[in-house]
Amino acid sequence: MLDIPLRERRKDYMTDQGRLARARRPFVQVEFTDQVQGYFRRAVMVDTCAPFSVLPYSLWHDKNLWWQPLGSQLQTLTGQPDPEALKWCGVPCLLAETQAVLVDEAGQRSRFCRMVAKFLTTLLPRQLESSIILGYNFLFDNSITMKLHPASPITVGSFSNVVGFLTVP
Amino acid sequence: MNDEKATSPNGLPELPPRMSDEEWEAHWARIEAETPRQLNEEEMEQMRDLDWAMADPEINRLYPDKVVAVYRRQVVAIGDYMNEVLKEAERVTGRPQNLIAAVPILGSKSLFANH
Numbered sequence: 021m022l023d024i025p026l027r028e029r030r031k032d033y034m035t036d037q038g039r040l041a042r043a044r045r046p047f048v049q050v051e052f053t054d055q056v057q058g059y060f061r062r063a064v065m066v067d068t069c070a071p072f073s074v075l076p077y078s079l080w081h082d083k084n085l086w087w088q089p090l091g092s093q094l095q096t097l098t099g100q101p102d103p104e105a106l107k108w109c110g111v112p113c114l115l116a117e118t119q120a121v122l123v124d125e126a127g128q129r130s131r132f133c134r135m136v137a138k139f140l141t142t143l144l145p146r147q148l149e150s151s152i153i154l155g156y157n158f159l160f161d162n163s164i165t166m167k168l169h170p171a172s173p174i175t176v177g178s179f180s181n182v183v184g185f186l187t188v189p
Numbered sequence: 190m191n192d193e194k195a196t197s198p199n200g201l202p203e204l205p206p207r208m209s210d211e212e213w214e215a216h217w218a219r220i221e222a223e224t225p226r227q228l229n230e231e232e233m234e235q236m237r238d239l240d241w242a243m244a245d246p247e248i249n250r251l252y253p254d255k256v257v258a259v260y261r262r263q264v265v266a267i268g269d270y271m272n273e274v275l276k277e278a279e280r281v282t283g284r285p286q287n288l289i290a291a292v293p294i295l296g297s298k299s300l301f302a303n304h
Contacts, residue, residue, distance in 0.1 A: 029243055031253070031295045043300050047243075049236065053220055060287035061236065063243060078272045086220075088213060089204045109303050114204070119217050127228030127236060132221045146269035147254045147298035178240060 022130045024048055024122040025176050026066060026168065026184040044170065046183060048154065049123040055084040061123060062152055066186070068166070070155035072115070073137035074108050078149055080118070080139050087118040090136065106138065109148060113138035122188055125177035130188040133162040163189050231288055238262065238290035253296025258289050265289075 026046040033041040050064040060083065080087055092114050094105040106113050116139045122130040136157055143149055159166060168184035176182045208216065228236065242248055242259040258266040258278035266277035271293070275286040282289065293299060 027243075029295055031249070031297075031300060043295075045295070045300070049239070054287060057285055057287040059224070059232075061232070061239065063239060063292050078270060082272050086216070087205075088207050092204070119220075121224070123228065123236070127233045129224065129226055129228070132217055132224075143270075145298075145302075147293075147296065148302050149269075150256050150271045150293035151299060151303075178237065180244060 022122070022124055022128060022188045023185040024124050024130065024188060025179050025182040026166070026186060027179055028170065028173060028181045028183040029063075030181075046168070046170075048186060050152070050154065051121040051123055051129065052079070052083070052118070053086055055086055059121075064152045064154050066154045066166075068156045068159070070153050071157060073135055073155040073158050074113075074151070074153040075118075075135075075137045075139050076149050076151065077140045077143050079152060080116070085118050087116050087139070090115040090117055108138050108140060109144060111144060112141050114141060115139070122186060125179040125182075133158065133164075133188065136161060159186070165189075234261075235288050235290045239292055242290060242292045242294075249294055252294045254294065254298045255296075256291055256293050258291040260284065260289060266291075 026048055028044050029047055030042055030044045033043065035041055046066045047063045048066055049061055051059050051061045054060055094102050096102055106115060117134060117136045119132045120135045121132055165187040166184065170183045173181045173183050238259040241262050242257055248257055248264065252267055255267050255269065256271050256274040257264055258274045260278065260282045265281045266274045268274040268277065271291055275289055275291050278289045278291065279286050
C-alpha cells in the first residue's frame with residue numbers, strides 16, 4: 021500500500037469588492053510509459069467530477085504511449101449512438117486504455133494502475149492541451165481511496181501544500 | 190504545432206490492432222517487472238524541478254497559461270504546447286525530454302475553460 025500526496029496548486033484573485041477568491045486544484049505526480057524513451061512524469065489534476073480520465077492528443081499520440089482502444093463511439097444500452105458522451109470540451113475522443121504509475125514524495129512508485137480515459141483525437145487550444153485529468157473511474161478501477169483535508173495543508177517530505185492522499189492498495 | 194498530425198482524413202487517428210486482454214496484461218506485467226520501485230537520482234532531481242516550478246511565485250506570476258520547462262531550478266523553455274517546450278528544452282540542455290521537468294502554469298484560461 022502506498023500513500024500518494026495530493027498537492028494543492030492555487031491561483032489567487034481579488035473581487036471588485038476587495039475579497040480574496042482563491043482557485044484551488046489538487047494534483048498528483050503520474051508516470052507514463054513511452055515506447056521509445058521510457059518513463060516520463062507529469063503533474064496531473066485529480067477531478068472526481070470527471071467520469072473518465074482525459075488524455076490530451078499530444079500526450080498519448082506524440083509521446084508514443086503504450087495504449088489500446090476500447091471504442092470510438094459510446095452507445096446507450098439500447099444500442100443508440102451517443103456522440104456527446106465521448107467528447108471533451110466539444111472535441112471527439114476515443115475511449116482507450118493505458119497504464120500509469122503514481123509517485124510519492126520520496127520517489128516511490130505505486131503498482132501499475134489501469135487508466136481508462138478519453139483520448140482526445142485532435143489538439144485542443146493551447147491552454148487546455150496540457151491538461152491531464154485523473155477522473156473518478158481511475159479511483160474505482162484501481163480500488164484507490166482518496167482522503168482530503170483541504171483546510172489543513174501539510175508538508176510531506178519536500179512536498180508542501182499536501183491536502184490529502186490517494187492510497188493505492 | 191504540426192496540423193498534419195492533428196487529424197487524420199476521417200477525423201480519427203488510425204486505431205492500432207487490439208491485443209487480447211491476456212496479451213495486454215502480460216505486456217504490462219513485463220514492463221512492471223522491469224520497472225524499479227524507486228525513482229533514481231536523475232528522476233528525483235526532475236521531480237524536485239517540477240515541484241519548484243509549480244510552487245515558485247515568480248514563475249506563476251509571469252507565465253500563466255504557459256508551459257514552462259525547468260532544469261536545475263532554472264527556466265530553460267517557455268511556450269504554449271508541452272511537446273514544443275520539451276523539444277526546445279532538450280535542445281538547450283542536451284537532456285532527454287523524459288528527464289526534463291515541464292509543467293503547465295495555472296492561469297484563468299486553463300482553470301476555468303472546462304469548469
